[in-house]
Amino acid sequence: MYIVLDGNRRITAIKLLENPSLAEGAIDPASMQRLKRLAAQFEKDPITEIECMVYADREEADIWVELAHRGQAQGAGTVEWDGQVAARYDARKGNTPAALQVLDYIKEKGVLSNDTKRRIADGKFPITTLDRLVNTPYVRKKLGIDKVGGDVVTVFPEAEVIKGLSRVVEDLGSRNYTVTNLKTQDQRIEYINNFNTVDLPDSTQALPKSYKLGSTPPSTGNKGSNSSGSGGRKGGYRQRTTLVPSSCKLNIAQHRIHKVFGELKRISVDDFPNAAAVMFRVFMELSLDYFLENTVKWPKPQIDGSSLADKLIATTNYMKNNNIMSNDELSPALKAVSGQTLLVATIKTMNGYVHSRYYSPVGSELKTAWDDLQLFLEKVWV
Numbered sequence: 001m002y003i004v005l006d007g008n009r010r011i012t013a014i015k016l017l018e019n020p021s022l023a024e025g026a027i028d029p030a031s032m033q034r035l036k037r038l039a040a041q042f043e044k045d046p047i048t049e050i051e052c053m054v055y056a057d058r059e060e061a062d063i064w065v066e067l068a069h070r071g072q073a074q075g076a077g078t079v080e081w082d083g084q085v086a087a088r089y090d091a092r093k094g095n096t097p098a099a100l101q102v103l104d105y106i107k108e109k110g111v112l113s114n115d116t117k118r119r120i121a122d123g124k125f126p127i128t129t130l131d132r133l134v135n136t137p138y139v140r141k142k143l144g145i146d147k148v149g150g151d152v153v154t155v156f157p158e159a160e161v162i163k164g165l166s167r168v169v170e171d172l173g174s175r176n177y178t179v180t181n182l183k184t185q186d187q188r189i190e191y192i193n194n195f196n197t198v199d200l201p202d203s204t205q206a207l208p209k210s211y212k213l214g215s216t217p218p219s220t221g222n223k224g225s226n227s228s229g230s231g232g233r234k235g236g237y238r239q240r241t242t243l244v245p246s247s248c249k250l251n252i253a254q255h256r257i258h259k260v261f262g263e264l265k266r267i268s269v270d271d272f273p274n275a276a277a278v279m280f281r282v283f284m285e286l287s288l289d290y291f292l293e294n295t296v297k298w299p300k301p302q303i304d305g306s307s308l309a310d311k312l313i314a315t316t317n318y319m320k321n322n323n324i325m326s327n328d329e330l331s332p333a334l335k336a337v338s339g340q341t342l343l344v345a346t347i348k349t350m351n352g353y354v355h356s357r358y359y360s361p362v363g364s365e366l367k368t369a370w371d372d373l374q375l376f377l378e379k380v381w382v
Helices: 008-020 027-046 058-069 083-092 096-108 116-119 126-132 136-144 158-172 185-193 255-264 271-297 300-304 306-322 327-338 349-353 364-379
Strands: 143-148 153-156
Touching: 008 027, 027 083, 027 306, 058 096, 096 126, 116 158, 116 255, 126 136, 126 153, 126 158, 126 185, 136 143, 136 185, 136 255, 136 364, 185 327, 255 271, 271 306, 271 364, 306 327, 327 364
Parallel strands: none
Antiparallel strands: 143 153
């Protein structure tokens, strides 16, 4: 006995020509009659041998299956898989893409049109476009999801997280939005910003800790507790114990700044809010210094003589003028300069962390400040 890894439709066709009854109930009567007529012809001149390659195990065969279907590869490949088929293949190997986790979850839990269900069943759903959305941090935050160690997690009950994710899957499945509409990050952010409040999770319904999408939500018995030792999953937002989520990756080239960033991913912001606040402020300024020196090309005396607010304004202006970030994406950083909101990081508050004995940083507010500025910092360290 052998397992067919490639050519399954051809093998299925041969099996049905040998025994049409295998298709009973799976195809309509007219197709069944046609199949029986073809089977009668097949019986007169059957296929008794087919060429195949036999491998010792699945891992050895996977190399050649991928070569055949991951693109033409200068003539080595044949037919490239659709995105959804390729994602299913990766999932079988134990690496389920985040977009496929979302798609399977909504296919089971959400309410979708028949057209969208059909596209999913036929393997024609635009999984790569969904992947672009799910891998955009700003979009994930609005939808109430995050990525931790390859898993899609949420801190919202099913009824809340399903709302936004269902709309996304339906928009893509019904072709209301295509890859052309969502190719750039600006387009994806504009798309999610057009969602109504009723289409997104209610922030007041957040659970005490995150859980993997599709698994059983945690008990709400201790909802509202600020305890950092209650088992909140590290890396999830809201319930995490560190300032920086474990899922956040920055390409920091400078050794000392890289070490500061690493410490911010380990130190408990709930247990040591003062240390975390000061380090946050230091990390922010050192990051801006590096960007202004190496990208904007400010001379060192100008950097040393400028305030944190001046550096932030110069960096946001450069990113806007060079189309690195849109106005919507830059809004948290601009608010940090102007101090428009309480919970977003403000320059006055950041300076107070270091210079004032009257500022008492709060862990939850520090985490919110980081979440608001994470996309900006990711662009600083591209």
